[in-house]
Amino acid sequence: MSPLGIYKKIKKFDRLNVFYVTLGFLLLAAISIHARKTLIDDNSSNNFNLISLYTKRIELKPLELTNYYNRAVIKYKYGDYQGAINDFTKAIELDNNHDPSLNNRATAKLQLGEYEDAILDYTKAITINSKDSDYLFNLAKAKDQFGDYKGAMIEYTKALKLNPLDEYSFYNRANTKYQLGDYIGARDDYSEAIKINPNDELAYFNRAGCKYHLGDYQGAINDYTKAININSNNYLNFSNRGSAKFNSGDYQGALIDYSNSININPKNPINYFNRSGTLNRLGLDNQACQDLQKAISYGYEVLTSDINKICAIKKSNSN
Numbered sequence: 001m002s003p004l005g006i007y008k009k010i011k012k013f014d015r016l017n018v019f020y021v022t023l024g025f026l027l028l029a030a031i032s033i034h035a036r037k038t039l040i041d042d043n044s045s046n047n048f049n050l051i052s053l054y055t056k057r058i059e060l061k062p063l064e065l066t067n068y069y070n071r072a073v074i075k076y077k078y079g080d081y082q083g084a085i086n087d088f089t090k091a092i093e094l095d096n097n098h099d100p101s102l103n104n105r106a107t108a109k110l111q112l113g114e115y116e117d118a119i120l121d122y123t124k125a126i127t128i129n130s131k132d133s134d135y136l137f138n139l140a141k142a143k144d145q146f147g148d149y150k151g152a153m154i155e156y157t158k159a160l161k162l163n164p165l166d167e168y169s170f171y172n173r174a175n176t177k178y179q180l181g182d183y184i185g186a187r188d189d190y191s192e193a194i195k196i197n198p199n200d201e202l203a204y205f206n207r208a209g210c211k212y213h214l215g216d217y218q219g220a221i222n223d224y225t226k227a228i229n230i231n232s233n234n235y236l237n238f239s240n241r242g243s244a245k246f247n248s249g250d251y252q253g254a255l256i257d258y259s260n261s262i263n264i265n266p267k268n269p270i271n272y273f274n275r276s277g278t279l280n281r282l283g284l285d286n287q288a289c290q291d292l293q294k295a296i297s298y299g300y301e302v303l304t305s306d307i308n309k310i311c312a313i314k315k316s317n318s319n
Contacts, residue, residue: 050074065094069101076108084108099125103135106142115146133162137169144172149179167196171203178206183213201230205237208244217248235264239271246278254278269300280310 054071061067072087088105091098106121122139129135140155156173160166174189190207194200208223224241231237242257258275265271276291289311296302 048074048078063094065091065098065101068094069098069104072101072104072108076104076111081108081111085112097128099128099132099135102128103138107138110142110145115142118142119146131162133159133166133169136162137166137172140169140172140176144176149176152176153180165196167193167200167203170196171200171206174206174210178210183210186210187214199230201227201234201237204230205240208240212240212244212247217244220244221248233264235261235268235271238264239268239274242274242278246274246281251278251281255282267298269295269298272298273300273302276310285310 051071051074054067054074057064057067058071068087068090072084072091075081075087076084085105085108088101088108091101092105095101102121102125106118106125109115109118109121119139119142122135122142126132126135126139136155136159140152140159143149143155144152153173153176156169156176159169160173163169170189170193174186174193177183177186177189187207187210190203190210193203194207197203204223204227208220208227211217211219211223221241221244224237224244227234227237228241238257238261242254242261245251245257246254255275255278258271258278261268262271262275272291272295276288276295279285279288279291292302292307292310296307
């Protein structure tokens with residue numbers, strides 16, 4: 001059984017996303033991705049009037065790059081990515097060596113799923129300014145999202161040469177290695193990220209997933225416990241520790257963790273499915289069948305064979 005799902009953490013402008021992929025019976029685990037802030041910075045107040053202000057300035061001074069650039073930043077902030085791209089393009093037309101505009105236009109293109117164009121813009125920005133580790137990081141992130149994991153790993157490595165204390169590059173390179181099946185390399189990179197930031201819940205969470213893949217269930221349990229100590233309100237921490245305990249043969253411990261996860265998120269069907277299997281192992285077939293039915297009621301697709309196996313045992317025991 002393998003950890004399932006991708007758990008993404010974006011530091012700025014984007015938000016947390018969780019993707020589930022069913023890989024097997026009795027498992028809820030996830031790998032998370034750090035992605036650092038873009039170089040779009042806006043220190044002004046949150047006011048749509050700023051767009052009007054910069055528009056008036058552009059009318060007065062149509063050849064001043066900063067007005068297009070600043071208006072683009074505001075448009076990006078409010079989700080007008082195409083408008084931001086148009087204004088960054090204007091700024092680039094005024095100065096085709098303005099690497100911040102190229103970098104930020106690429107970031108806006110990423111929001112629209114224009115990965116190849118974004119990669120081209122990031123590459124141009126790096127050609128102009130090859131000493132900015134953030135540009136390399138952003139190029140790596142774009143390649144990662146495009147599915148070019150080997151290319152992403154190369155760019156993260158370049159970023160780390162410029163900034164060897166960059167936890168996000170270690171973190172994301174670890175995720176890339178994970179995608180390529182290099183669980184040892186991923187584990188080691190998560191460890192480097194933890195050295196830099198020992199309070200990073202998701203780094204422990206992800207390293208635990210690597211250890212799980214490597215069959216080091218006790219190591220995974222230890223890391224999930226550290227993640228829980230940092231954030232005891234994340235139901236995934238309990239769910240995944242429960243899966244590690246289950247696979248190490250600690251069914252009572254797994255039962256407690258799945259129950260804690262359900263207390264935090266009572267409508268997640270996978271928790272009921274996982275707890276059902278644990279109850280079944282403990283011979284508590286009535287409760288196991290109830291949990292299986294609960295999982296179904298919340299939309300989880302359970303194999304008919306699993307239903308027949310667990311609930312048939314319940315019926316035979318009740319006769």
